[in-house]
Amino acid sequence: MERTRPVVLVAGLGDTGILVATRLARTCSVVGVATRPALVSGQELGTRLVDPDRWRRTYLVPFRRFRHLDAVRLVHGRITAVDLDARNATVTCADGTTETVHYDALVVATGVSNGFWRHDRVQDLAAVEAEIVAAGAELGRATTVAVVGGGATGVSVADNLARTQRAEVHLFHSGDEPLPGYHPRVRRWITGHLHRAGVVVHPGHRAAVPDGFVGDSLTHDPVAWSTGQEPFAADVTLWATGRVRPHTGFLPPAVLDPDGFVTVDDHLQVPGHPEVFAVGDVAASDPLRSSARNWGYGVVVANVRTVVGGRRGRLRRYRAAPYRWGSVLGLQADGLTVVQPNGRRFRFSRRIAERLLFGSFVTRYLYGGLRRDPTP
Numbered sequence: 001m002e003r004t005r006p007v008v009l010v011a012g013l014g015d016t017g018i019l020v021a022t023r024l025a026r027t028c029s030v031v032g033v034a035t036r037p038a039l040v041s042g043q044e045l046g047t048r049l050v051d052p053d054r055w056r057r058t059y060l061v062p063f064r065r066f067r068h069l070d071a072v073r074l075v076h077g078r079i080t081a082v083d084l085d086a087r088n089a090t091v092t093c094a095d096g097t098t099e100t101v102h103y104d105a106l107v108v109a110t111g112v113s114n115g116f117w118r119h120d121r122v123q124d125l126a127a128v129e130a131e132i133v134a135a136g137a138e139l140g141r142a143t144t145v146a147v148v149g150g151g152a153t154g155v156s157v158a159d160n161l162a163r164t165q166r167a168e169v170h171l172f173h174s175g176d177e178p179l180p181g182y183h184p185r186v187r188r189w190i191t192g193h194l195h196r197a198g199v200v201v202h203p204g205h206r207a208a209v210p211d212g213f214v215g216d217s218l219t220h221d222p223v224a225w226s227t228g229q230e231p232f233a234a235d236v237t238l239w240a241t242g243r244v245r246p247h248t249g250f251l252p253p254a255v256l257d258p259d260g261f262v263t264v265d266d267h268l269q270v271p272g273h274p275e276v277f278a279v280g281d282v283a284a285s286d287p288l289r290s291s292a293r294n295w296g297y298g299v300v301v302a303n304v305r306t307v308v309g310g311r312r313g314r315l316r317r318y319r320a321a322p323y324r325w326g327s328v329l330g331l332q333a334d335g336l337t338v339v340q341p342n343g344r345r346f347r348f349s350r351r352i353a354e355r356l357l358f359g360s361f362v363t364r365y366l367y368g369g370l371r372r373d374p375t376p
């Protein structure tokens with residue numbers, strides 16, 4: 001008699017949820033709940049705005065193209081409640097119906113809201129496309145752009161917009177150097193790089209954010225500064241202040257930290273609930289909450305297999321890097337620069353980045369192979 005496979009519910013199929021679901025589908029019965037029928041990555045906002053076709057190739061991928069999602073039951077909707085004792089999740093589906101999913105293990109990978117490019121709204125592909133086109137068009141018409149926020153997103157947007165030479169681009173940030181959380185050498189390098197790219201960088205500017213505004217739309221009014229400078233008027237202002245809001249409203253407060261992120265231990269397991277894991281931006285895994293890019297998905301996949309398999313094997317530990325790392329500016333005409341936790345950086349030529357990094361590593365290794373899209 002065939003043994004029934006354990007049911008693993010993956011909540012959220014973004015950058016990390018997709019990696020977890022595709023791997024666990026080999027040994028478990030996986031249900032993936034996704035707000036959109038596609039991977040819509042929050043990465044590389046700069047290239048998304050100025051080179052959307054290139055961005056789409058890696059970061060907007062309909063689920064039907066993932067070979068390894070064939071074995072996953074996809075539910076298009078949003079989880080609205082979880083009963084951790086009964087192991088049930090309630091999903092409000094895109095068609096308005098409600099479904100209850102019973103699970104043996106739950107992986108929370110619902111990410112965070114950040115600006116207009118990361119959210120938990122239920123959408124179809126047409127709505128996703130419309131958002132991408134609208135933001136790009138609005139910025140494309142501007143002759144002066146203000147970018148508020150010196151993290152990876154703000155820097156990526158300012159650099160990519162300035163390189164188009166269609167607008168004067170001003171980047172405002174509150175510290176001495178952009179990219180907090182990155183190695184000091186990376187922070188020094190980026191300041192010089194932004195100047196060379198033509199970005200006017202304004203350190204020491206902390207924006208007075210209008211009451212109730214969470215930065216989820218482009219704005220047109222002058223920006224005021226709580227640090228005392230004169231207000232700055234640009235045709236368009238993009239807010240990338242890093243005020244992230246975790247998507248955890250469906251979980252009981254007992255499993256959340258004071259900021260609303262999911263509390264996890266070294267195994268990315270929720271204390272007191274050995275069958276519940278969290279990974280990605282939603283997981284309070286380390287001060288930088290960096291389990292997405294530090295291969296947390298591999299830790300969760302191994303540990304879920306151990307737990308649902310009833311094995312007593314040692315669980316894998318998650319190790320965070322001391323500084324943020326990765327690509328900040330995205331793929332450019334002169335290649336792709338990747339910064340390291342130790343402050344070093346290296347550049348792949350555009351050809352190598354296209355072929356080896358995006359073609360082989362991301363598409364084949366990380367995504368497990370993609371079908372050509374018959375309706376691009």
Ligand SMILES: Cc1cc2nc3c(=O)[nH]c(=O)nc-3n(C[C@H](O)[C@H](O)[C@H](O)COP(=O)(O)OP(=O)(O)OC[C@H]3O[C@@H](n4cnc5c(N)ncnc54)[C@H](O)[C@@H]3O)c2cc1C
Nearest residue numbers: 012014015016035078079110111120247280281292326327
């Ligand atoms: C391998 C890898 C490499 C990376 N490299 C870089 C890099 O070089 N540079 C860089 O800047 N960043 C990099 N990143 C990280 C990236 O910046 C973010 O950390 C990552 O996009 C966050 O992924 P996530 O899955 O946590 O969230 P998201 O990708 O935002 O996915 C969360 C999903 O869950 C959905 N959701 C929310 N609430 C619910 C709900 N109630 N029910 C169902 N679904 C819900 C959301 O709508 C969203 O679709 C990398 C990430 C990975 C995985």
